[in-house]
């Protein structure tokens with residue numbers, strides 16, 4: 001029987017995740033994995049590890065034939081891409097947590113994995129401690145995966161929880177998230193939805209075989225959410241979450257987006273608070289399944305990196321089954337979304353572009369409406385992100401049978417109600 005591979009690791013990055021991994025590995029001697037060298041950026045920083053372990057010369061790791069695994073957990077996406085591609089080309093297996101780099105370069109990294117036949121694992125890059133990539137890859141067959149809804153960004157979820165449950169203002173909640181190691185070094189990545197859409201890009205590839213650049217997906221963050229939106233949510237016994245969603249349509253295509261959404265209090269995702277992440281998978285015969293765990297932080301993220309390192313002992317590789325072994329799904333923008341929009345100035349809201357408007361609250365201090373709008377209208381325009389406008393999806397927002405709905409609209413028009 002083949003013995004497990006001895007793993008000699010070259011580690012890039014000794015920040016929240018890198019140092020966490022160093023400590024976690026010290027507590028798991030059975031893994032037979034040792035860190036030979038750590039490459040960092042700043043040689044003058046004080047480190048909680050022997051000085052001899054550190055270097056600023058990446059080639060000391062990438063050119064060392066004894067190092068057979070590169071673990072890349074740095075916060076510079078361009079440098080990370082250069083490290084990961086060189087490592088694969090040099091015949092090393094790679095574990096990465098850099099979702100931005102992975103999402104932006106997925107097609108090139110797919111090609112490189114094929115060409116080099118080396119493994120590139122990145123479980124920590126989406127939902128940190130929750131083993132969602134490997135589950136989507138191994139467990140859920142293409143035909144059975146009806147939908148996935150998820151809270152994938154621990155930092156925004158932490159901020160929303162602190163704002164709406166403990167009354168912290170946005171800045172204080174963000175600062176706390178950063179102090180606790182839940183936020184990206186650049187907070188814009190979290191707050192404006194970039195981090196979430198990067199993760200969603202990766203999960204779409206493993207769930208449905210859809211490979212897209214994050215810029216091609218419809219997304220927004222929580223930067224425009226107002227206290228008055230939270231008030232409306234509470235009045236409806238709902239919460240606001242940044243939800244990533246993908247849904248198989250009746251025509252076999254898939255619609256996907258990352259947007260703030262009202263979540264009913266008894267839904268699984270309403271249970272996901274603070275830095276936790278949650279994923280609800282709806283599949284053919286099993287109905288709903290809920291994955292829950294810490295989506296950020298030193299040890300939770302390091303635990304996913306550790307699990308990838310452990311999988312390398314068995315030569316595990318992603319097969320990208322939905323992409324290579326099935327007919328990959330196509331992304332569709334041909335749907336409609338039911339949205340809540342709050343705003344300061346009605347003149348800046350193009351009411352005529354809604355299919356219909358179901359609720360209209362003009363008397364409130366901050367006005368809002370609920371209406372149905374084409375996905376493509378949001379994808380191709382920016383009015384809903386600008387001028388202090390806040391757009392939040394209603395629960396169950398995807399509408400496919402728009403023709404029936406149009407009839408409803410026409411009947412309302414005929415009745416003189418709109």
Ligand SMILES: NC(=O)c1ccc[n+]([C@@H]2O[C@H](COP(=O)([O-])OP(=O)(O)OC[C@H]3O[C@@H](n4cnc5c(N)ncnc54)[C@H](OP(=O)(O)O)[C@@H]3O)[C@@H](O)[C@H]2O)c1
Pocket residue numbers: 012013014015016017018039040041042043045073074075076079097098099100124125128181182183184185295296297298301
């Ligand atoms: N924090 C989390 O909860 C979490 C969760 C999931 C995924 N991730 C991802 O994991 C990665 C690391 O996150 P982090 O929170 O650990 O970041 P961090 O605390 O800011 O640490 C970044 C580390 O990268 C090093 N570094 C930056 N550029 C480098 C380069 N060119 N060469 C070598 N080292 C370099 C820094 O070196 P110095 O120490 O010298 O500055 C630092 O040690 C990011 O891609 C992030 O998106 C983080």
